[in-house]
Amino acid sequence: MKKITARPYSLRDVPFHYCPGCMHGIAHRLVAEVIDELGVSGRTIGISSVGCSVFAKHYFNVDMIQAAHGRAPAVATGVKRVLPDRVLFTYQGDGDLAAIGIGDFIHTASRGEKITTIFVNNTVYGMTGGQMAPTTLIGQVTKTTPFGRSVEINGNPIRVCELIAPVEGVAYVERVSLHNPKEIIKAKKAIKRAFEMQLNGIGFSLVEALSACPTNLGLSPLEAIKWMEEKMIPFYPLGVYKSPAGVV
Amino acid sequence: MRRFLMKGNDAIGEGAILAGCRHFFGYPITPQSEVAHYLAKRLPEVGGLFMQAESELASINLVFGAACAGARVMTASSSPGVSLMQEGLSFLAGSELPCVLVNIMRGGPGLGNIGPSQGDYFQATRGGGHGDYYTIVLAPNSVQEILDIMKKAFDLSDMYRMPVVVMADGIMGQMMEPVVIDEEKSVEIPPRPWATIGRDYHEDRNEINSLFVVLEEMEEVNLRLLHKYEEIRAKETLCEEYMLNDAEVALVAFGTVSRICRAVVDKAREQGIRAGLIRPITLWPFPYDVISRAAKSAQCLLAVEMNMGQMFEDVEIGAKGRVPVYHYGRLGGMVPLAKDILEELKKVSERGGTGR
Amino acid sequence: MSKVTFREDRCKGCQLCTTACPKKIIVMASSINEMGYHIASVTEQEKCTGCGLCVIMCPDMVIEVERGQAG
Numbered sequence: 169m170k171k172i173t174a175r176p177y178s179l180r181d182v183p184f185h186y187c188p189g190c191m192h193g194i195a196h197r198l199v200a201e202v203i204d205e206l207g208v209s210g211r212t213i214g215i216s217s218v219g220c221s222v223f224a225k226h227y228f229n230v231d232m233i234q235a236a237h238g239r240a241p242a243v244a245t246g247v248k249r250v251l252p253d254r255v256l257f258t259y260q261g262d263g264d265l266a267a268i269g270i271g272d273f274i275h276t277a278s279r280g281e282k283i284t285t286i287f288v289n290n291t292v293y294g295m296t297g298g299q300m301a302p303t304t305l306i307g308q309v310t311k312t313t314p315f316g317r318s319v320e321i322n323g324n325p326i327r328v329c330e331l332i333a334p335v336e337g338v339a340y341v342e343r344v345s346l347h348n349p350k351e352i353i354k355a356k357k358a359i360k361r362a363f364e365m366q367l368n369g370i371g372f373s374l375v376e377a378l379s380a381c382p383t384n385l386g387l388s389p390l391e392a393i394k395w396m397e398e399k400m401i402p403f404y405p406l407g408v409y410k411s412p413a414g415v416v
Numbered sequence: 417m418r419r420f421l422m423k424g425n426d427a428i429g430e431g432a433i434l435a436g437c438r439h440f441f442g443y444p445i446t447p448q449s450e451v452a453h454y455l456a457k458r459l460p461e462v463g464g465l466f467m468q469a470e471s472e473l474a475s476i477n478l479v480f481g482a483a484c485a486g487a488r489v490m491t492a493s494s495s496p497g498v499s500l501m502q503e504g505l506s507f508l509a510g511s512e513l514p515c516v517l518v519n520i521m522r523g524g525p526g527l528g529n530i531g532p533s534q535g536d537y538f539q540a541t542r543g544g545g546h547g548d549y550y551t552i553v554l555a556p557n558s559v560q561e562i563l564d565i566m567k568k569a570f571d572l573s574d575m576y577r578m579p580v581v582v583m584a585d586g587i588m589g590q591m592m593e594p595v596v597i598d599e600e601k602s603v604e605i606p607p608r609p610w611a612t613i614g615r616d617y618h619e620d621r622n623e624i625n626s627l628f629v630v631l632e633e634m635e636e637v638n639l640r641l642l643h644k645y646e647e648i649r650a651k652e653t654l655c656e657e658y659m660l661n662d663a664e665v666a667l668v669a670f671g672t673v674s675r676i677c678r679a680v681v682d683k684a685r686e687q688g689i690r691a692g693l694i695r696p697i698t699l700w701p702f703p704y705d706v707i708s709r710a711a712k713s714a715q716c717l718l719a720v721e722m723n724m725g726q727m728f729e730d731v732e733i734g735a736k737g738r739v740p741v742y743h744y745g746r747l748g749g750m751v752p753l754a755k756d757i758l759e760e761l762k763k764v765s766e767r768g769g770t771g772r
Numbered sequence: 773m774s775k776v777t778f779r780e781d782r783c784k785g786c787q788l789c790t791t792a793c794p795k796k797i798i799v800m801a802s803s804i805n806e807m808g809y810h811i812a813s814v815t816e817q818e819k820c821t822g823c824g825l826c827v828i829m830c831p832d833m834v835i836e837v838e839r840g841q842a843g
């Protein structure tokens with residue numbers, strides 16, 4: 169008998185506070201599995217950001233730091249510059265990374281900091297109750313776009329992978345999705361590759377994981393998966409955007 | 417022991433290096449930039465890292481990260497930049513991380529100008545950012561004192577695990593004075609068992625955090641901070657007194673202005689007015705006791721500042737209404753002249769205790 | 773035969789596992805756990821192939837699969 173258990177060593181055995189069907193839990197698990205497989209648990213330091221995943225600080229069984237909203241890349245850089253042999257990852261939502269923290273994100277990437285960013289794009293601000301995010305789709309209804317996001321008022325959604333891939337210093341960029349097992353398996357491979365870029369000293373690495381926030385989409389978890397397939401993935405195409413071979 | 421001439425800005429940098437600081441993150445702003453220029457050259461010579469950040473927001477959070485990693489780390493900026501750092505400072509205080517922030521204050525509000533100012537007194541001594549906290553605030557007034565106070569700043573920040581702010585201005589930065597450096601003195605950096613350096617390098621697992629969603633837990637943290645602040649108030653208040661014992665008028669001034677006021681005291685005494693000077697070296701904790709004592713012996717107090725009357729309010733708190741407290745200030749980057757202060761001193765000494 | 777077990781107290785009833793199972797044997801039970809969620813369960817255990825896709829899909833690490841020799 170071979171046991172397939174979910175919990176990696178790098179995740180503490182405490183229940184997640186996330187809503188039913190929220191995919192932060194899946195992303196957490198993948199990151200922890202990769203840390204385990206690479207054997208770097210004892211020298212990894214994670215930075216949790218401000219958003220629903222702020223509690224990542226509590227869940228990962230590695231040393232963790234809770235940063236201010238948008239500042240995870242700067243904090244990670246501060247640690248890495250003092251301890252270059254450690255493994256650093258930031259775990260950020262779309263508000264944290266693409267709105268308030270986009271400056272830190274771009275500069276950290278362009279400096280080619282050897283850190284890995286796990287970017288969970290759920291197209292809304294989860295923690296604050298479902299307001300518009302920089303990644304909210306055109307027409308998408310949120311608490312602050314009650315009539316749907318409009319280009320005139322709110323501007324266009326930001327595609328983070330496409331934005332950052334051409335930047336020098338960036339070693340690896342891939343967009344994955346967490347909406348079915350096949351894509352989750354791919355997501356894990358991407359996260360592993362991203363961490364390997366860091367371990368091999370190649371540069372900054374980013375994995376954008378498309379994720380559902382059923383609570384703020386006002387959908388059931390199953391409907392949210394459908395929504396991701398029909399609305400989100402067409403706008404945010406999955407795939408590798410940059411690897412050491414170049415921009416894809 | 418070595419003796420040489422040194423500029424205030426260089427003393428900030430060299431003082432940090434002597435204190436064992438090997439990491440600096442900052443963003444250029446006049447009149448702070450010379451500190452950065454000095455450290456950009458000096459830090460690599462001693463195996464340290466100087467890094468220019470993309471903003472003060474990033475600077476303070478790079479400092480935050482380096483502090484989490486256990487480094488003695490600092491940044492320096494000037495008023496607008498320090499404003500931008502306040503959220504980070506609050507997070508450093510909430511996470512109980514040590515670091516040093518130097519503010520070479522300039523005229524304000526807004527973009528103001530690059531003239532010397534003491535307009536950030538409120539911001540510095542009342543925590544500065546959001547939430548219930550303080551930072552230790554040190555205000556040197558000579559190049560030698562800058563050099564020594566940098567070491568003290570790092571030691572205090574380590575001892576109490578909190579940010580320490582050093583306040584100066586452009587005049588102090590440009591001032592050239594002889595200093596003595598004792599290079600034999602070794603630095604001892606205390607161990608940091610709380611640092612997030614990876615689980616393999618310490619017992620258990622470390623988490624650096626300023627989020628406490630359970631209200632009782634947050635209150636517990638607040639109380640711990642409060643006890644810390646009480647201990648600091650009791651043990652770390654620093655103040656220099658000059659000719660205070662028999663003074664009928666006590667000037668109160670810090671930093672650049674305190675140098676001028678010292679000369680004013682001498683001048684006043686030559687003219688038969690018994691003046692004295694109280695120079696707070698720690699602006700927080702503020703030497704209320706010394707003020708209080710002076711309020712018993714002197715007839716009035718005169719706060720002299722390069723602002724509209726910020727430290728003035730602390731002097732009033734210390735005086736507890738026993739004697740009148742007056743204020744004389746120059747604003748907008750202007751420095752009060754000795755003759756004008758003397759004039760003001762004469763005026764208030766005539767009015768003395770007879771009201772304001 | 774493979775065996776699927778659910779850590780029922782951690783199940784949030786999100787049903788994501790039901791979409792992951794190629795054999796469609798995961799269903800939501802009528803019983804409710806302490807958090808008030810309907811819990812996932814497997815009706816026809818013998819049909820389970822031990823593929824583990826449900827484990828991969830569950831955000832809350834509720835599921836454990838013991839993969840049998842045959843099937």
Ligand SMILES: Cc1ncc(C[n+]2csc(CCOP(=O)(O)OP(=O)(O)O)c2C)c(N)n1
Binds near residue numbers: 237263265293295381
């Ligand atoms: C400086 C600052 N501004 C605003 C907030 C409030 N805030 C908390 S979380 C958040 C948005 C988080 O959204 P996202 O990054 O998408 O993460 P999610 O909650 O969706 O996982 C905001 C605006 C804050 N904590 N700090």
Ligand code: SF4
Binds near residue numbers: 186189
């Ligand atoms: S609000 Fe959205 S992002 Fe936050 S835990 Fe719930 S489902 Fe997840």
Ligand code: SF4
Binds near residue numbers: 794798814819825827
């Ligand atoms: S292991 Fe595979 S077949 Fe068995 S219940 Fe899970 S998904 Fe279904």
Ligand code: SF4
Binds near residue numbers: 786788812
């Ligand atoms: S995916 Fe997990 S939490 Fe959701 S219903 Fe299935 S077992 Fe329960």
